Amino acid sequence: MIFGDDFVIRQLAPPDNTNGFKTGDALYQPLKSFFVNQAHEFHQHGIAKTYVAIGNKEAMADKILGFATLIASEIDIRGGYVVDTPERANHYSSLPAIKLARLAVDSRYRGNGIGEALVDFCLAIVAENVAPHVGCRFLVTDAKQPAVGFYEKLGFTLLDTDDNRAGETPVMFIDLLKV
Amino acid sequence: MAIHTSTFGRVELSGKDAERFQRHMTEDKPNPAAEASLARGREMLRRINVLAQPTPKKQ
Numbered sequence: 001m002i003f004g005d006d007f008v009i010r011q012l013a014p015p016d017n018t019n020g021f022k023t024g025d026a027l028y029q030p031l032k033s034f035f036v037n038q039a040h041e042f043h044q045h046g047i048a049k050t051y052v053a054i055g056n057k058e059a060m061a062d063k064i065l066g067f068a069t070l071i072a073s074e075i076d077i078r079g080g081y082v083v084d085t086p087e088r089a090n091h092y093s094s095l096p097a098i099k100l101a102r103l104a105v106d107s108r109y110r111g112n113g114i115g116e117a118l119v120d121f122c123l124a125i126v127a128e129n130v131a132p133h134v135g136c137r138f139l140v141t142d143a144k145q146p147a148v149g150f151y152e153k154l155g156f157t158l159l160d161t162d163d164n165r166a167g168e169t170p171v172m173f174i175d176l177l178k179v
Numbered sequence: 180m181a182i183h184t185s186t187f188g189r190v191e192l193s194g195k196d197a198e199r200f201q202r203h204m205t206e207d208k209p210n211p212a213a214e215a216s217l218a219r220g221r222e223m224l225r226r227i228n229v230l231a232q233p234t235p236k237k238q
Contacts, residue, residue, distance in 0.1 A: 004226055048187060075190045077197040094189075101186050116216075117223070123213070124220025142184050155213025159192075161199045163181055171182060171190055178209040179217045 001112040006057055007065055009121045012043050012050040021064055024107030027144065031104040035067055039102075047071065048101055051121060053114050066105035068118040070125070073099035075138060075173075097138040097173070098126045103147075119154050123174065131176050138176060142169035155179070 001007055018039060023032040035050075042048040048071035055063040078093040100122055105115045123139055130136050143151050148158060148170060156172040164170045183191040192200050 003223055008227075009223065010227075042187075071187050073189050075192065075200070077192050077200055097190070099187070099190075117219075120216045120220035121223050122220070123217050124224050127217055128221060128224060140190055142186060142190075153212060154216045155210045157203060157207060157210065159182075159196060159200055159203065161181075161196045163196055167182060169184070171184055171192075173203075174210070174213045174216075175204065175207065178207065179213045 001065075001109075001114060003117050004056075006055070006112075007053045007060070007114065007117075008056050009051055009053050009118065012039060012052050012067070014040070014044075016040075016052060016064060018064065021067075021104075022107045023104055027146070028104060031102055034069070034102055035104065039067070039069065042069070042071075050102070051118065051125075053105075053118055060109075064106065065109045065112075066114040066118055067102065068100060068122050069102035070122055071099050071101045073097045073140060075140060095137045096135045097140045098130060098136055100139060100141040103141075115150065116154060119151075123154075123179075127176055127179060136176060138173045140171065140173040143172045144169055148172070 003009070018035045021032055021035050023029060039050045043050050048069050050067050050069045052064050053066040055061055055065055074094045075097050076094040100119070103115060103118060126136060126139050141151065141156065143156070145168065151172050152158065156174055158165065159171045159173070181192065181194040181196040
């Protein structure tokens with residue numbers, strides 16, 4: 001599917017009906033629960049902003065094909081070891097980040113590039129509309145294990161430690177200074 | 180546990196995980212896949228901004 005022709009991405013809006021969203025596998029049930037029960041409230045109260053991919057053609061017109069949710073976050077490295085370079089790397093005990101907290105594509109529309117488009121869009125929002133105006137060093141996500149490869153293809157780095165690789169939701173990130 | 184993270188919260192790293200993260204920060208090279216993702220996202224934002232421009236009225 002092609003952005004602009006087959007679907008568009010915009011912020012979640014009050015009329016959007018989230019009830020019909022299907023996630024399929026039980027692994028992704030928490031994503032549906034959030035979308036149906038909390039996304040509107042989080043969005044309206046400024047807790048987390050959700051972006052939806054919306055069908056743009058007759059058969060899919062106004063259907064929610066996927067969504068992504070962004071929230072302000074931070075990466076706390078207070079317990080880190082000392083490194084020598086750069087000189088002031090340890091001056092900061094925590095680093096500002098935006099977290100890609102939720103990402104899901106309706107199971108009926110997977111394999112069409114919608115998830116990739118949502119990540120591309122979110123990265124651009126953070127790099128273009130957040131980082132230039134407010135301190136923000138990373139886009140970070142807690143990836144589900146089956147999605148690690150998906151995020152790596154889009155440029156996310158897997159924190160390369162045994163604990164993280166073995167975790168249920170490994171931490172992955174994009175360093176905004178390097179894009 | 181050296182990693183604490185919650186879906187809608189912060190990421191806390193300590194010990195080897197924090198040390199490795201700092202090495203990622205200082206040693207990793209730019210990732211071409213991330214650069215490509217950002218380029219595609221920027222193009223989407225550009226198209227949306229163009230579409231959002233009011234259509235000039237005919238004189």
